[in-house]
Amino acid sequence: MSTSTRTFSDGQPFIGLDIGGSCVKLGYVPDASTARLEHPLAAVIRDPSKSNCLGTEWGAKNAIRKLEWFGDSEHERAVYALWFLAPDFIGFAKRVKEDRELKPTPKIRVSATGGGALRLRAEIEEMLGVELLIVDELKALTSGWRVDAESLAESDGPVEYPALVCNVGTGVSLVSVGAAHGEYERVSGSGIGGATFWGLVQRLTLFTSFGDAVTAAKQSGDPGQADTLVGDIYGVDTSKAIGMPADLVAGFLGKLSAGKATDADVVAALLRMVTSNLGQLAVFQARLMGVNEVWFTGGFVLCVGERQEDSAGRIVRMALAEAVSFWSAGKIQTRFPPDALLLGALGAVAASLDALPQTT
């Protein structure tokens, strides 16, 4: 039996954009045909092996990241990704626009997902000189997750299906992903997510960088200075007498107005509130689904190739794993796909592959 081979019959590149509320992710499959394109977007991402890639120069936050791609059985490919903070992406798009004004090029088609792909469609199409093929956000997320999670199978053990994927970006979606490709359902969600954490950090402290805030919280923050503890209500002795740990949290941030909490304490308490709540929702949902592991993805988990022990992402992941362990009494495992932030972009690329006409 012959396998299907996808070709660049119309010369369109494999580029996927995930335009989220806080950051924009771009994934692409380098290809000979991409190399031939004169479009500046293709130029930006051309030759990703170069360390000083044009994308980084134009505002992309992260170094080029290479992922093995399993989407095509005949041609194993690598997918490369860049990501931007939302305002930086606007700068990037302006650069692309200026470039196209100097040297007009025909439009290319790009797969796009995320809220911004819908909301800002016209502006992005105009600035980048592209035509956006909209891919459903959860479809992109789950197909990207599938690729990424399966890449762990060899080292970390197989993926259980149905899988519970908690995507924590601006807001939170809890998605049940089935074993079959394209099978997924949003089963729950929450408005208490990354943006709530960051919005409150901004309103309550002087921190301006997510990484600095989270790192400071880890290093010197004591959430007990901001949270109302059982000991604050009953007194330490009575707490002991009635068999409740005095340092157990009774009310998150209930002691804020006492004014004793430093900025680092406040961030630590906010992080504990948001991650504890996420862990609790995830554990309940996992129990309802009868599964033993939960996956966390999305910008809040910040796993974009960071591997340093003290990175902000690592701190958030630890907190989430701790919350899941607490609410499940250690019975449910927490897993993170290696490239949590980029799943939407990966999924969008996958969709652009799927969209190609198949030839035998």
Add this chain to the structure above:
Amino acid sequence: MMFGSINSSGAVIDCIAEGSAFDIVLPNQTERVQNIAVDIGGSLAKVVYYTTATTGRHSGGRLHFKAFETDHLDQCIEFMRRLVDRSSEPTPGLDPVIMATGGGAHRFGADLRSRLGVEIRVVDEMESLTAGLNFLMREVADEVFTYSEARGQKFVSPVAESEDLFPYMLVNIGSGVSILKVTGEGQYERISGTSLGGGTFWGLLHELTGVTSFDAMLETTKSGDNTKVDMMVGDIYGTNYDKIGLKATNIAATMGGVYRKGLDKQYSDADIARSLLYMVSNNIGQIAYLNAQLHGIRRIYFGGYFIRGHPLTMHTLSYAIDFWSKGMISALFLRHEGFLGATGALLRGEAAPTRRRACSFTENFSVAEPAAGDSAGVSALGMLDQQAERLERLPQLRLPYVPDTVDLAADEGQRSAWLSALERSTHELVGLVERGALDAGSSEDRVDVGRVRAFSTLYARHLHRLGAQPLAYGALTVRGILGLREQCLREVGLGDVFAAVKRRETAAALMAFPECVARTDGLPTRRERVLALLGNALAGNMFDWGASELQGALASGALDLAAARERISYSPQRLNNPEAFADNIIAGGYGRVLVFVDNSGADVVLGVLPLARFLAQTGATVVLAANSRPALNDVTEGELKHIVGEAAKVDKSLAQALEEERLLVCASGSAGPCVDLRRLDPRLVALAHAADLVVLVGMARAIVSNYHARFTCDSLRIAVFKNKMTADAAGANVFDSLCLYVPKDSNAKS
């Protein structure tokens, strides 16, 4: 809004504006305080106490509810000190005890002990909450309700059987949130909780806005717009995300809009307050729903100081439960929500009222207080009066049963008509008393004009409050406001204002009794006799001092039975089938008949009694159920026993029926003009078991209540539409008649 309380003289009304210092003088200083419990929470201290009195305005026991700000704990302690002073003589060897629960029970325990000089026994908080909730759900008629902004408060009919109460989940929202699963009496488990609760709301809001009082914060949320600080689904997608059922107006991320320059959100403190309220409520609703799913529970009650009857909070919790359960589950709220812990602690005491004997309570609103101790709440709470017996359901009642015909909360026209009619009739009562129309001549019978005026002021104030806030006392029904009228009369020390009138009219009617029965006995056929007796029963029902339209004729003596019979039209046709009843009697007859009687005087003597006499002659045992306590000119059990005895002296047939115990008089358990067939005196229920016919006499018992009641046996309703509201509700005219026989197998709703 004004709240009343009555001082010990009983005749003078003391009005106090809400929010001012409350009157600590209790309505009845002769009451003995038997049990006291206190629940000291983070913001409110709640006191529940139980009193007994053998004389005066009520007999038996009474539960009282009182809330104080924890910041003013001294007031609360002073209040309890007075209660302790009024408590019973201590039993030798048994020290007086105050039951205490809540976080503050530990913290302030030593203080209470030293200042009150009594033992303080601390009861576990969760145990108190569940015990209190179980008790209140069983004993308070309108305890449980659902809430949404669109539909308002909807009361959920109480569950009669204990097994229906369980299992349920109680989500108690204080500083933190505890989720309890309750599977039976005393059987509960804390299955989950979250620390993202009232404390978080308070802490964040205070820090972000500087607002310092809880009430001010709740007030702030009312005008806030959360979309100015939250990131909405529409902010992200520009539109709905239909595929996963998210609307553009759904919240994507709480507080997610405050730092996004592109969104350019301008916001105020009120917006932040609303956003945080939504965050906390939505999250609690979601966690509660997930727990309910995991434990297979369908009933979720919400309690705790975070709610405090605050409409927006309840709306948000309801919305969250409705959203996550896709409309399958409704969030349930409680009128006594703040008092669950204190009530439960009281019941855990050794001499608790429910330990001594099984009993039923009736809520008495004559002295009502706002439930949350502030203006934010939607409910007011009365006292709970204990009956001597546990009231029971009529065995022949088909379920579901709703005693009331009209929901006055939903029907604005009926509501304003009834409220103003009752206020008018209250003024008329004052007029009657002032003219001496209710006196019998002797000075000891004289109705105290001062007390009647006091009653009039008190009752009018309740009517005004219900006009402004129809659901303040639970579901608003004619039965409820007529019952409240009697409660107010008793509370000012007017036990039975119509006593002399009733005696006078009964004596007159008894004189006419022999001639009346002779006339029907003389009719040639049984069928004609039945029809004549039904006609007399309808005519007798015209004699009602509760009907303003008839008071003039009654007071002048212009109305006699023959004249009243002239007015009976047997219309509308659909509500009158006396021939069908007559045919049925001729065909078979009944073994045991239960008759709920109405007015004293001509009604019961010349209308009901001859009909009962006839039924007894056919071989039936007839049980006459009369009010346990006075209401308007309704005949009471004691009066009816006297009437039957007097009539038997002049009528052999009656005497024989009495002797053979085929004519019985029993108390109904009711203390108002309407009757709730779920709450009957157990002695009556015992007599009613074999009944194959239930007869309801009079507008209040057959139309205003029980118009839609269905029975597993035959039923007969006999009444006259004596006011416009009732006639309108049934599509009839004033003075139309209701003489409706419904066979047991009939599916037709009357």
